[in-house]
Amino acid sequence: MGKGKVDALLGIVFGDEGKGKVVDVFTPRYDVVARFAGGPNAGHTIIFDGKKFVLRSIPSGIFDEGKLNIIGNGCVIAPDLFMQEAKELEEAGYDLKSRLHISKRAHLILPTHRVLDRAYEAAKGKNKVGTTGKGIGPTYSEKASRTGLRVGDILENFQEKYDTLKARHEQTLRDLDYTDYDITEEEKLWMQGIDYMRQFPLTDTEIELGKAIAEGKKVLAEGAQGTMLDIDHGTYPFVSSSNTVCGGVCTGLGVAPNAIGEVFGIFKAYSTRVGSGPFPVELFDETGDKIREIGHEYGAVTGRNRRCGWLDLVALRYAIMINGVTQLIMMKSDVLDTFAEIKVCTAYTKNGVTTDQMPFDTEGWQAVYETLPGWQTDLTGMTSESQFPKQLRDYIAYIEKATGTPITIVSVGPDRAQTITRQPGN
Numbered sequence: 001m002g003k004g005k006v007d008a009l010l011g012i013v014f015g016d017e018g019k020g021k022v023v024d025v026f027t028p029r030y031d032v033v034a035r036f037a038g039g040p041n042a043g044h045t046i047i048f049d050g051k052k053f054v055l056r057s058i059p060s061g062i063f064d065e066g067k068l069n070i071i072g073n074g075c076v077i078a079p080d081l082f083m084q085e086a087k088e089l090e091e092a093g094y095d096l097k098s099r100l101h102i103s104k105r106a107h108l109i110l111p112t113h114r115v116l117d118r119a120y121e122a123a124k125g126k127n128k129v130g131t132t133g134k135g136i137g138p139t140y141s142e143k144a145s146r147t148g149l150r151v152g153d154i155l156e157n158f159q160e161k162y163d164t165l166k167a168r169h170e171q172t173l174r175d176l177d178y179t180d181y182d183i184t185e186e187e188k189l190w191m192q193g194i195d196y197m198r199q200f201p202l203t204d205t206e207i208e209l210g211k212a213i214a215e216g217k218k219v220l221a222e223g224a225q226g227t228m229l230d231i232d233h234g235t236y237p238f239v240s241s242s243n244t245v246c247g248g249v250c251t252g253l254g255v256a257p258n259a260i261g262e263v264f265g266i267f268k269a270y271s272t273r274v275g276s277g278p279f280p281v282e283l284f285d286e287t288g289d290k291i292r293e294i295g296h297e298y299g300a301v302t303g304r305n306r307r308c309g310w311l312d313l314v315a316l317r318y319a320i321m322i323n324g325v326t327q328l329i330m331m332k333s334d335v336l337d338t339f340a341e342i343k344v345c346t347a348y349t350k351n352g353v354t355t356d357q358m359p360f361d362t363e364g365w366q367a368v369y370e371t372l373p374g375w376q377t378d379l380t381g382m383t384s385e386s387q388f389p390k391q392l393r394d395y396i397a398y399i400e401k402a403t404g405t406p407i408t409i410v411s412v413g414p415d416r417a418q419t420i421t422r423q424p425g426n
């Protein structure tokens with residue numbers, strides 16, 4: 001039997017591209033679905049049979065009975081939120097405990113990490129990152145400082161380890177003069193979450209994956225957030241705290257680079273961003289409002305308004321390079337159905353300098369646009385590429401040419417069924 005491959009499915013802009021739906025459509029092709037980075041800051045929405053599920057930490061393969069799902073070592077996990085999320089799925093009839101394996105090396109988000117997240121944000125004043133408040137940054141910082149607690153720690157002397165770390169956090173909070181918080185109730189639930197997690201297989205997931213790959217199994221690595229929120233390659237410091245790019249699949253799951261197969265890069269037909277930070281394509285006018293309204297661009301986790309704008313080819317090309325994207329997937333194309341004109345950002349300009357390469361400091365750049373005709377046709381009922389209007393075909397061809405990468409899937413609505421596979425070059 002030949003060696004299996006790990007295909008990566010990655011958001012390649014600012015997250016919220018609709019990864020949940022695509023993983024769900026892709027799952028039948030894979031034996032294992034694994035999350036490699038991030039935690040409950042993610043919100044992967046899946047809609048089918050009229051039901052809506054928002055997955056935060058649990059891989060989207062969970063709806064497919066025969067699949068193994070893995071939360072990898074690169075993830076951070078909040079036991080209370082995990083319990084809530086998992087119980088909802090169990091109540092909906094899905095069996096989790098035999099099919100969801102959690103890496104012993106994944107790091108735990110403590111209630112005090114969440115307080116620290118708020119405290120650090122408050123201390124930043126107007127330079128706030130606009131985090132999701134889920135304790136992601138403080139947990140990853142602790143991992144890098146080598147003081148964090150890992151899932152495997154819950155198997156022995158946990159209370160003692162917990163109390164030590166919590167006491168350290170409380171000291172830091174006193175030093176920051178951030179003392180107006182009460183985690184009593186939250187902590188109780190969190191501890192129940194720890195007991196609940198003990199009922200799951202807590203394993204060396206990298207070894208399991210190594211065996212699966214050696215046996216020829218197919219693995220899908222499900223990304224979270226997006227390339228422009230990557231700690232190294234995003235719009236630092238307005239980023240998340242993990243490697244959301246394809247390299248993160250290797251470190252966050254313990255798989256070798258030569259095991260990576262296809263790299264699917266997901267983007268929306270337009271752009272959105274949640275939280276602070278540079279966003280050259282942002283529209284402050286009614287066009288931006290219209291995109292937000294039609295696209296329901298409000299955060300799945302925080303409910304915040306997403307900032308909206310036209311497609312950014314500078315960011316897209318950069319992300320394709322960093323991730324080695326082999327196929328592009330264009331989401332939410334139907335949101336642009338009623339626009340007479342569609343703009344595309346081809347370069348950035350600032351103080352008389354124009355560039356089509358992602359600059360070190362993305363602050364203060366203005367977008368340079370090209371305008372294309374809109375299709376002004378309802379795409380939502382379409383089931384095949386042959387039904388696409390000419391202007392949509394032209395839009396697709398334009399992006400493929402500008403990025404040198406084929407678009408193999410076009411999504412025209414939130415349901416699984418509204419996902420059209422196409423032949424590049426058509």
Ligand code: IMP
Nearest residue numbers: 015041042130131132136239240274275
């Ligand atoms: P954190 O990950 O909570 O630390 O937030 C850091 C930045 O990443 C903020 O701007 C968040 O809005 C953004 N962010 C984090 N997770 C997501 C996501 O799943 N989708 C979109 N933006 C996200």
